[in-house]
Amino acid sequence: MSKARAKVAKTVSAKSTVKATKKVVKAPQGKADAVLTEIIRNGVLAVTEEMKTNLMRTAYNMIIYEALDFTVGLYTAEGETVSIGLGLPSFIRGMSNTIKAKIEHFGDDIQPGDILVTNDAYITGSHLHHFTFSIPIFNQGKLSGWSCCMAHWPDVGGVLGGVTTDIYSEGIQIPIVKYQKAGVINQELVDIIRMNVRIPDRAMGDLRAQIVAVKTGEKRFSELLNRYGREPVLDAIRRIMDISEAAARARTRAIPDGVYEAESYMDDDGVDIGTRVPIKVRVVKKGDRMTIDLSGVSPQVRGFYNSGPSTGISCAQVAYKCLTSPTDYPINEGSFRTLDTIVPLGTVVSAVKPAAMRWWMTFPMTIVDTVFKAMLPAMRDKVIGGHHADLGIAMINGISPRDGRFYMSSVGPSGGGWGAKHNEDGMSATVCMNDGDTHNNPVEQMEAKFPLLYEKHALRQDSGGAGRFRGGLGTEQVVVARSPMNFNAQVDRMHCKPWGLDGGHAGMGNQVILTQGGKRQDDFPNAKVLMKRLAAGDSFVLLTGGGGGFGAPDQRDPQRVAHDVRHGYVSAEAARNTYRVVLNASGEVDTAATSALRKSASNSA
Numbered sequence: 350m351s352k353a354r355a356k357v358a359k360t361v362s363a364k365s366t367v368k369a370t371k372k373v374v375k376a377p378q379g380k381a382d383a384v385l386t387e388i389i390r391n392g393v394l395a396v397t398e399e400m401k402t403n404l405m406r407t408a409y410n411m412i413i414y415e416a417l418d419f420t421v422g423l424y425t426a427e428g429e430t431v432s433i434g435l436g437l438p439s440f441i442r443g444m445s446n447t448i449k450a451k452i453e454h455f456g457d458d459i460q461p462g463d464i465l466v467t468n469d470a471y472i473t474g475s476h477l478h479h480f481t482f483s484i485p486i487f488n489q490g491k492l493s494g495w496s497c498c499m500a501h502w503p504d505v506g507g508v509l510g511g512v513t514t515d516i517y518s519e520g521i522q523i524p525i526v527k528y529q530k531a532g533v534i535n536q537e538l539v540d541i542i543r544m545n546v547r548i549p550d551r552a553m554g555d556l557r558a559q560i561v562a563v564k565t566g567e568k569r570f571s572e573l574l575n576r577y578g579r580e581p582v583l584d585a586i587r588r589i590m591d592i593s594e595a596a597a598r599a600r601t602r603a604i605p606d607g608v609y610e611a612e613s614y615m616d617d618d619g620v621d622i623g624t625r626v627p628i629k630v631r632v633v634k635k636g637d638r639m640t641i642d643l644s645g646v647s648p649q650v651r652g653f654y655n656s657g658p659s660t661g662i663s664c665a666q667v668a669y670k671c672l673t674s675p676t677d678y679p680i681n682e683g684s685f686r687t688l689d690t691i692v693p694l695g696t697v698v699s700a701v702k703p704a705a706m707r708w709w710m711t712f713p714m715t716i717v718d719t720v721f722k723a724m725l726p727a728m729r730d731k732v733i734g735g736h737h738a739d740l741g742i743a744m745i746n747g748i749s750p751r752d753g754r755f756y757m758s759s760v761g762p763s764g765g766g767w768g769a770k771h772n773e774d775g776m777s778a779t780v781c782m783n784d785g786d787t788h789n790n791p792v793e794q795m796e797a798k799f800p801l802l803y804e805k806h807a808l809r810q811d812s813g814g815a816g817r818f819r820g821g822l823g824t825e826q827v828v829v830a831r832s833p834m835n836f837n838a839q840v841d842r843m844h845c846k847p848w849g850l851d852g853g854h855a856g857m858g859n860q861v862i863l864t865q866g867g868k869r870q871d872d873f874p875n876a877k878v879l880m881k882r883l884a885a886g887d888s889f890v891l892l893t894g895g896g897g898g899f900g901a902p903d904q905r906d907p908q909r910v911a912h913d914v915r916h917g918y919v920s921a922e923a924a925r926n927t928y929r930v931v932l933n934a935s936g937e938v939d940t941a942a943t944s945a946l947r948k949s950a951s952n953s954a
Contacts, residue, residue: 381584389585394679396569397434404562409554417787419500426492432679435785438667443474443659447481454525461487462532467525470706474659477505477520484563488574496566498559506545510837510880513653515703521545590683598687600673602637611723616844616875618652630719641665642691655700656709661692664713668720708839714738714783734768734897735847739859741893747834765893766813766821775821775896800831815927816853816898817905823893830883843876853898862890903929903947907938
């Protein structure tokens with residue numbers, strides 16, 4: 350194991366949990382001036398937003414400039430998070446750990462003009478498609494921070510489609526190296542990368558876009574340091590983190606002490622079809638600290654659904670921030686000081702080499718879902734039902750009939766239903782929890798760039814779990830191939846449907862349907878469709894699940910049910926059979942008949 354990977358592994362040791370403290374922390378009283386602190390708070394947010402903008406404006410692939418599959422950030426000299434421009438929430442720990450690994454790797458051999466890069470999946474926590482570039486920011490001759498960008502490259506070599514069972518088949522692996530040293534680009538590294546990708550012009554374009562992003566961060570943060578002074582700015586950053594810590598600590602203290610547990614599962618790993626992958630979480634709340642224990646999560650699997658140790662920590666951090674400080678910005682290290690994580694090595698979210706990692710993002714979001722499920726008894730007003738928890742995408746590749754060139758792309762992410770809250774319906778057609786700010790690729794661009802025809806993109810009726818508050822609706826995409834192409838879908842949560850809470854019903858699961866030669870195939874046992882060859886005129890359907898409901902369906906306001914039926918969210922049959930609401934011929938609620946039906950159902954229960 351390399352020194353960098355060993356450092357990451359150390360952070361997830363099962364013995365690393367910090368003992369909970371009973372000390373009451375008062376509001377922070379740092380040296381930084383309060384006014385300057387707010388200037389710097391907004392300043393670092395502005396820096397990361399400009400980094401995002403410049404990356405999107407200069408990137409070559411839609412997955413960056415449209416889908417926003419990237420994250421940018423500023424970090425302290427030690428690699429602690431200062432501000433993140435989401436991006437993907439699950440990159441929170443991965444980027445910080447990657448910078449720390451780079452510091453560990455190079456030691457004192459870091460100087461102005463350096464740009465460091467890696468896509469080591471076991472450090473970043475994700476897959477080889479995520480190239481991470483970092484610039485050390487110097488001021489007054491001292492290392493004062495880092496500017497970093499992690500972005501998805503669609504093409505990193507490796508096999509196309511099918512199942513991978515080790516990292517070596519998934520693409521080029523770049524260890525921690527210097528893309529640029531003291532201002533001089535390592536052209537040999539660039540040439541190696543170029544030789545190992547199928548569409549080098551686009552890959553090199555995205556590389557340059559990431560360099561633009563990190564240089565933007567370096568320039569703008571340096572301006573803050575020069576304008577207000579190095580020590581005052583760094584003091585302000587420390588104070589911002591202390592404020593975030595105090596807020597998270599106070600909110601954690603308000604949660605009832607106890608041990609909370611829940612479990613769920615993933616359908617399978619794509620290799621051992623039908624063999625469930627167990628997900629068990631344990632949350633311990635004591636005083637002003639919380640421990641999220643993922644020791645019960647499945648060991649790493651043979652298929653490509655594993656992720657590295659950084660992602661295991663990110664699962665806990667994403668859940669914890671949603672529960673304690675969802676609106677605190679910038680996202681920084683202080684929000685997580687009151688959280689301890691237990692993530693032993695060798696699980697599906699802390700896998701070790703040579704585990705396959707290509708579809709790393711699927712399992713972590715169900716872990717976050719399961720943490721919310723565990724916390725229902727303690728935080729009923731803060732948790733949601735299960736959500737569709739999958740990208741809901743298809744991967745396609747082929748030869749373009751327009752210019753004879755090879756192409757590859759993803760269709761989606763589709764968006765699906767989120768779980769309902771105790772007082773609100775779930776969101777519909779929203780990207781999964783792992784994706785944060787990610788968008789779907791616009792239909793018009795997809796049809797213009799690739800031989801596809803979108804016949805339908807609509808909400809999926811009755812997909813939201815019934816409840817006093819209904820789960821959000823999933824989506825249905827029907828896409829026709831206009832020329833021969835290869836098709837892959839690595840969808841999960843077909844069988845582990847998004848669960849409801851407090852008597853709410855589960856939403857529909859995810860599903861994939863193919864039509865080949867006029868024959869419809871909807872009997873795939875696990876929604877994973879690997880390496881199918883589509884002819885011109887064949888089609889595929891991506892069906893994303895709905896969110897789980899909250900509360901018993903027969904407690905839902907009948908007028909809301911009627912509204913849902915009018916808008917096509919809920920069928921008239923479901924209104925009567927599930928919600929126990931009777932509608933007349935004009936779609937209005939028959940109050941007397943509804944009351945009688947609900948009373949009859951209650952008596953027979």
